[in-house]
Amino acid sequence: MRILHTADWHLGQELHGFDRGAEHDRFLVWLLDTLDEDAIDALVVAGDVYDTVNPPVAAQQRLYRFLNTALARRPGLDIVIVGGNHDGPSRLELPAPLLDRSRISIFGALPRSDGRPDPARTLVPLTDEAGQVAAVVAAIAYPRPGDLPVDGGGAAALAAIYAEALAAARERFPGLPVIATGHLHVTGGDVSAESERPVMIGGEEALSPDLFPEGYAYVALGHLHRAQGLKAAMPLRYAGAPFPMSMAERSYRHSVVLVETDGCGPATHRLIPVPRPVAFLRVPETGALDPEAALAAVAALDIAPPESPDLRPYLEVVVAIDAPVPDLRRRVAEALGDTPVRLARVRSLSRGSGGSLADGASLPPALDEIDPADVFARLHRQRFDTDPPDALARAFAELLADAHAGPDTDAGETA
Structure with a gap:
């Protein structure tokens, strides 16, 4: 079996007010070509297909077009999405009745039976080129509040849940490799603080790799x-996001993962780099410049026009100042x-007051740079002269995760 693992598409995302549809279109076209060129048997998407629980119509249309084209181009392809x-669970599952469920x-969420998660219902058999079942996916989505106990x-x-899914797979599909999906923060993973919302699972933000029992192939x-x-x-x-x-x-190197299974042992894998559709520029490359030097560097940029305005590079300018400069953005734009x-x-x-620029303090950040958990901790220290207790910090983090998830307001949703 040749399985392509990707994740974190964030369809519908905007970056500082700029729509990213053209970048997503480029990635999805490349992904379709890769499925063909590498003779992929199955595609696994490990969560955050959309950027919000109620994505814009254009983002949903983009997903549906991709699924339709993928099935047409590769008649034997299996697709598993968690x-x-x-993601809003019911919104993600919305097209399921219209799709070929085979x-x-x-x-969108963990299947439930009798009020509790049912790991056996997450199992998806994958077929090889001959149409024979050759591997199994335990398609376990992000566990939402209510799926798991806290404290x-x-x-x-x-x-x-992972152990039950593996046991059920071995019983129903003996001798076949079993692949698990997961959407969570595993201890040791390198976090991107600016774009990843913290998740709390059972009162914990990062979980041990020991969560996954031996026996999974990947x-x-x-x-x-x-x-x-x-x-x-x-x-x-x-797998990482397909682009920044x-x-x-x-500075990230973005990729998808080609996973190959042969028997029940660990799968082999290799990375396939994803071409970046749009450049990300920074002035200067590292550190910061005085205002006049920054303006001169910006004015000296020599960039060829892209084939489409939607593919213009993104630019970040970092300026070292001694006092606030209210019209700085206007001057940079000019x-x-x-x-x-x-x-x-x-x-x-x-x-700052001496030392390197890295030791200096930032001016008040923009709203999208503020960490609510840090504000909460500072407020607690201001009022009580101590850091918030662990239990209170965990409770706030769970509340924050719920607020980030937001209500899944799809019509007709039931508990």
């Missing part, structure tokens, strides 16, 4: 945007003139 913390499986029991409960993870592998008893990888989801991710870039962000860094 929901992430950004070829496309969508799990330390959540990790054990999720580990039990674990396909989503949530962290940097493509990376983790130490575990089996291959355990984040924030300016902080400009310095750019007709240069074909999109000015995503102008960051002002104060010099």
